[in-house]
Amino acid sequence: MDFFGRFSRRNLFSEEQNRNRNLQRFNSEYSLDIIDDSGHSDDDDDDDDTNSQYTTVTVETVKTTHNQPKNPIAAQSTQLFVGSNTARQDLDGARNDITKVSIYAKDVVVTKDVASNFLELVRGDNKSWEAMAVDILRQKARWNSIVLEDCSSPSSISKGIDGKRDLDGDDGDEDADADMVDVIGGANDETATYLDLLLSGIVNVDNCGYLHLTGLTWSLSTSFALQSLVFSKSLTKLQLDFIDLSEHVPALPTSLSGNKSITCLIASRCGLLDDHLGILLGHLPREIEELRVFGNKCRSKGLASLTDLLQKKSRYSLKILDLSFQHVEAHEEFDVHWFCEALGANQTLKILDLDNNSLDDGHLAHVVAALCRNKTIEDLSMNHNKITGMGVGMLAAKFGEMKGLKKISMYSNIFENAPNDNAASGGTES
Numbered sequence: 001m002d003f004f005g006r007f008s009r010r011n012l013f014s015e016e017q018n019r020n021r022n023l024q025r026f027n028s029e030y031s032l033d034i035i036d037d038s039g040h041s042d043d044d045d046d047d048d049d050t051n052s053q054y055t056t057v058t059v060e061t062v063k064t065t066h067n068q069p070k071n072p073i074a075a076q077s078t079q080l081f082v083g084s085n086t087a088r089q090d091l092d093g094a095r096n097d098i099t100k101v102s103i104y105a106k107d108v109v110v111t112k113d114v115a116s117n118f119l120e121l122v123r124g125d126n127k128s129w130e131a132m133a134v135d136i137l138r139q140k141a142r143w144n145s146i147v148l149e150d151c152s153s154p155s156s157i158s159k160g161i162d163g164k165r166d167l168d169g170d171d172g173d174e175d176a177d178a179d180m181v182d183v184i185g186g187a188n189d190e191t192a193t194y195l196d197l198l199l200s201g202i203v204n205v206d207n208c209g210y211l212h213l214t215g216l217t218w219s220l221s222t223s224f225a226l227q228s229l230v231f232s233k234s235l236t237k238l239q240l241d242f243i244d245l246s247e248h249v250p251a252l253p254t255s256l257s258g259n260k261s262i263t264c265l266i267a268s269r270c271g272l273l274d275d276h277l278g279i280l281l282g283h284l285p286r287e288i289e290e291l292r293v294f295g296n297k298c299r300s301k302g303l304a305s306l307t308d309l310l311q312k313k314s315r316y317s318l319k320i321l322d323l324s325f326q327h328v329e330a331h332e333e334f335d336v337h338w339f340c341e342a343l344g345a346n347q348t349l350k351i352l353d354l355d356n357n358s359l360d361d362g363h364l365a366h367v368v369a370a371l372c373r374n375k376t377i378e379d380l381s382m383n384h385n386k387i388t389g390m391g392v393g394m395l396a397a398k399f400g401e402m403k404g405l406k407k408i409s410m411y412s413n414i415f416e417n418a419p420n421d422n423a424a425s426g427g428t429e430s
Contacts (some may be wrong), residue, residue, distance in 0.1 A: 078100060079104055080094045082105035091121050101143060105118075106151075107150050108148075110151055110193070112194055122207060123201075142208075146208045148212070193219075195216070195222075196222050196224075200225035206233060208234060210238075214240070218244060220247075220251065229259050236261055236262060237262065238265055240266065245270040257285070259285040260287055261287065267280065269296070272296040274297060282305040299334070303339045306323070311345070318346075321352050323352075326356075329358075343367075352377055355381050355385070361387060368398050383409055385413050386413065389415050
């Protein structure tokens with residue numbers, strides 16, 4: 001379907017020049033052609049103001065057919081890679097590149113200049129009017145995803161001895177940075193970095209659908225930098241990997257609890273202990289549908305929060321839960337009794353991952369009882385646990401009562417005492 005958007009601007013040039021009009025056509029395969037319509041007739045201007053001349057520009061999206069030759073630009077990646085040694089050049093070069101819809105920055109040292117260029121790109125500063133028109137036609141967040149992997153800042157934005165900001169650059173830049181520190185700065189000796197400034201800017205601009213942060217050094221100022229998550233309307237997925245969040249709870253959950261746009265939250269291998277998870281899982285975004293907290297250490301408090309989350313009267317509608325690899329030691333108990341009670345009555349969950357949690361036949365009995373009552377769970381994963389052949393037999397005997405279940409994955413369990421070869425196969429799927 002073609003979409004036309006009209007933009008009119010006053011033409012201050014001569015009458016002869018006003019007869020030449022430019023028709024701009026934006027092709028959905030990322031081509032941008034300028035067509036000079038020099039033979040335009042004056043008849044269309046009869047109704048124009050006699051003292052004013054206007055130039056009309058039409059922006060049109062056109063579908064391409066398979067018979068047309070492919071534009072070389074269409075084969076290029078839609079992802080902008082920001083390298084550690086060429087960060088400023090990469091960011092500047094993509095300012096008017098309408099084909100780029102995602103940003104991946106790896107091992108970038110975020111200096112003041114890099115943070116400034118990055119935010120200018122995210123905001124769309126100094127773009128050509130053609131690029132701005134394409135953004136308008138998108139009618140959604142400008143960036144599908146922004147990924148920051150192993151990025152860092154060499155120094156902090158801190159106060160000098162005389163109470164003024166100790167910053168390089170002109171006074172205008174100092175005032176801007178000072179204002180940012182006031183917004184995202186931590187308490188006492190905590191100071192914000194330019195990476196914190198960048199994160200704060202990305203969240204405040206609210207022009208990104210998926211934000212993925214991995215391998216970053218997290219501080220209290222970083223948590224404050226993300227406090228605007230509560231106002232976000234475009235961000236639907238937030239992923240945090242390999243980040244030590246253990247010292248910064250409940251600062252982050254406070255920002256998340258009021259958010260109304262995030263539907264997927266991933267906090268994997270973030271050093272979260274049971275107390276931390278108890279708080280985080282009790283302050284989730286209101287519209288959360290997918291939750292993945294694998295690689296942490298959930299125990300009784302975390303499971304209690306998840307139990308409340310799954311209750312039939314809960315305000316949440318969770319569909320996917322990944323609770324795998326919770327570092328359960330041989331002497332520790334991963335008590336899923338009350339969790340499974342709530343699971344049995346839940347009416348929204350479809351996928352449950354309990355891999356690598358040292359679950360045995362006793363735990364499986366609670367899960368089986370829940371599945372016999374639950375009608376929505378379709379996919380259950382219990383790989384790398386301690387389930388024996390007897391547990392598989394118990395599961396097989398009750399399988400007919402599990403109305404919603406379509407797939408069970410149970411490989412790499414303990415099946416030496418399996419009653420028959422079928423039970424020892426390590427997997428069940430229907």
